[in-house]
Amino acid sequence: MKCDHIDCGNTEKVWLPYIVREHPGGLKPHPFCTRCGMVKNIGSDRATGRGYFINVLSRIEKYLQIPGSSVRMRLVAKDLEKIEDFDDAYSMSKYSQEKIFLNILKKYYQLPDRTVQQFL
Numbered sequence: 001m002k003c004d005h006i007d008c009g010n011t012e013k014v015w016l017p018y019i020v021r022e023h024p025g026g027l028k029p030h031p032f033c034t035r036c037g038m039v040k041n042i043g044s045d046r047a048t049g050r051g052y053f054i055n056v057l058s059r060i061e062k063y064l065q066i067p068g069s070s071v072r073m074r075l076v077a078k079d080l081e082k083i084e085d086f087d088d089a090y091s092m093s094k095y096s097q098e099k100i101f102l103n104i105l106k107k108y109y110q111l112p113d114r115t116v117q118q119f120l
Contacts, residue, residue: 002085002088004035005035005036005038007031007033008034013030014039015028020044021045022095033090039090040090041091041092047093047096050086050087053080057105061073072108076105076108079104080104
């Protein structure tokens, strides 16, 4: 079930490692949700919605003119919907979303990672 996150107060923040794209950056105070306890991602690498990745896929297909695109796009969209917290700004970073998106694309497309990275 999806949580409507409520931030804790400034005095209740927890000191945790600050990580940007798998590179540690020291410790910073992180807010957390008082309902579910999820720690908020405070980096500049914020999560985006599923629509962003569907639009990326659409641009890739238009650029490469891949046949059977509507069926594959639907399968990718369904796989993204199955991931419960994919567009949750608390638990997910954009870098994590990109890794998940690349893994899903590999199931349906024979594209190198570098080609997909150009569109992200």
